[in-house]
Amino acid sequence: MVTVFGLGFVGLTTALGFAELGYRVYGVDVDESRMEMLQKGQIPYLEPKLEELLRAHLDRNLFLTRDVETAVHESRYLFYCVGTPCGEGGTADLSCLLAAIDSSVQAVEDERFRILVIKSTVPPSTTEEIVRPYLEEICKEKAGQFGLANNPEFLREGHCWEDFIHADRIVVGCQEERGRQMLSELYAPMKVPVFCVSPSTGEFIKYLSNTLLATLISYSNEMAQVADAFGDIEVAKAFQILHMDKRWGGCGMTSYVYPGCGYGGYCLPKDTCALLAASARKGFEPPILREVIETNRKRPSVMAGKVVQGLKEGAVVGILGLSFKPGSDDVRDTAAASLIREICRMGNYQIAAYDPEARETFAAAYPQLPVQYLPSVEAVYEEADVIAVATAWEEFGKVWSLGEKRIVDCRYMSGKIDDGQDLHESRTRR
Numbered sequence: 001m002v003t004v005f006g007l008g009f010v011g012l013t014t015a016l017g018f019a020e021l022g023y024r025v026y027g028v029d030v031d032e033s034r035m036e037m038l039q040k041g042q043i044p045y046l047e048p049k050l051e052e053l054l055r056a057h058l059d060r061n062l063f064l065t066r067d068v069e070t071a072v073h074e075s076r077y078l079f080y081c082v083g084t085p086c087g088e089g090g091t092a093d094l095s096c097l098l099a100a101i102d103s104s105v106q107a108v109e110d111e112r113f114r115i116l117v118i119k120s121t122v123p124p125s126t127t128e129e130i131v132r133p134y135l136e137e138i139c140k141e142k143a144g145q146f147g148l149a150n151n152p153e154f155l156r157e158g159h160c161w162e163d164f165i166h167a168d169r170i171v172v173g174c175q176e177e178r179g180r181q182m183l184s185e186l187y188a189p190m191k192v193p194v195f196c197v198s199p200s201t202g203e204f205i206k207y208l209s210n211t212l213l214a215t216l217i218s219y220s221n222e223m224a225q226v227a228d229a230f231g232d233i234e235v236a237k238a239f240q241i242l243h244m245d246k247r248w249g250g251c252g253m254t255s256y257v258y259p260g261c262g263y264g265g266y267c268l269p270k271d272t273c274a275l276l277a278a279s280a281r282k283g284f285e286p287p288i289l290r291e292v293i294e295t296n297r298k299r300p301s302v303m304a305g306k307v308v309q310g311l312k313e314g315a316v317v318g319i320l321g322l323s324f325k326p327g328s329d330d331v332r333d334t335a336a337a338s339l340i341r342e343i344c345r346m347g348n349y350q351i352a353a354y355d356p357e358a359r360e361t362f363a364a365a366y367p368q369l370p371v372q373y374l375p376s377v378e379a380v381y382e383e384a385d386v387i388a389v390a391t392a393w394e395e396f397g398k399v400w401s402l403g404e405k406r407i408v409d410c411r412y413m414s415g416k417i418d419d420g421q422d423l424h425e426s427r428t429r430r
Contacts, residue, residue, distance in 0.1 A: 011081030173202020318384025321391020
């Protein structure tokens with residue numbers, strides 16, 4: 001019934017989700033090492049529940065294959081979950097998406113109707129102005145056999161399965177009534193509201209979500225810098241008390257209204273840049289988004305300045321945390337890398353670092369950074385002259401009990417409100 005192209009966080013979650021719903025699913029990925037690992041029932045990144053579900057569904061409801069022809073022949077729904085990384089000038093690079101569409105439609109040999117569903121994040125107007133003309137060009141007389149839709153995802157790393165299987169809404173951006181009906185039927189077992197909108201509206205909703213989160217984070221970081229300028233302001237307490245406003249309604253969005261090192265990971269940096277670039281091409285450059293990006297770009301330098309203040313040349317700086325968020329081993333655009341770069345730019349300092357999950361992925365992604373990797377919080381504390389907390393892993397909370405060394409709390413983990421309540425929720429959710 002369903003074929004999913006691309007088996008990263010989004011693609012594998014999508015494939016397993018449809019398998020859990022009882023559909024027969026094919027999974028395709030061009031990365032041979034990833035496919036080999038998945039075939040063994042293992043996943044190549046840290047994400048709760050997915051490995052357990054993979055082992056439950058592999059070769060039952062979920063079939064991994066490099067045979068595009070077989071996968072496409074069996075399926076009515078073709079989902080594209082391939083990367084759309086940041087390209088030249090901040091634009092979304094669509095090359096992998098177009099290549100996946102090309103290979104799949106060229107494999108079709110019958111006249112059955114299929115719906116091509118773009119789950120990859122693409123800027124507004126991409127489906128209608130780029131993908132549809134491309135599809136018509138490569139298919140020519142067969143173009144009428146394919147419906148075209150986008151179906152944005154709203155998954156958080158560390159919560160992918162929960163966010164898919166207990167989704168709060170499904171967005172379908174599709175012009176054709178047949179495609180809308182097919183996707184509504186596909187998602188019907190989930191008993192979740194399905195909103196059918198125009199393709200550009202569907203694309204825009206995804207960027208609306210991610211750029212709002214980026215804006216909340218940059219706003220919080222800028223306000224923390226304002227507080228530093230005044231001095232004698234307990235920043236962590238101030239933000240936690242802000243969250244108590246009943247107008248928030250106890251929602252999880254407050255976790256993004258909290259200062260730190262800046263947003264990172266795969267989605268927020270590239271999507272904010274992509275929307276700014278796409279909008280500028282249409283004739284309007286949104287000043288708020290431009291400043292959100294600039295504030296985020298400067299944040300590691302601000303935090304690095306705090307770390308090296310008063311340090312002698314050759315001193316050892318301890319870095320606690322390398323992943324872009326706790327509960328993940330993802331180091332793409334991680335603030336820790338930017339922080340280390342800035343510290344090294346500011347002087348001849350040595351770097352000693354620890355992360356409970358991301359050491360190997362960080363070392364592979366940033367081989368040029370001069371980092372000594374240590375096995376524990378205690379080892380970093382012993383080695384370092386000053387310690388910077390760069391990721392809010394819960395276990396890092398003990399560093400304040402190890403002695404009197406200076407600790408720069410880049411994630412504002414140590415703040416307490418007056419009744420002694422810990423700030424754990426705000427500091428760890430993103």
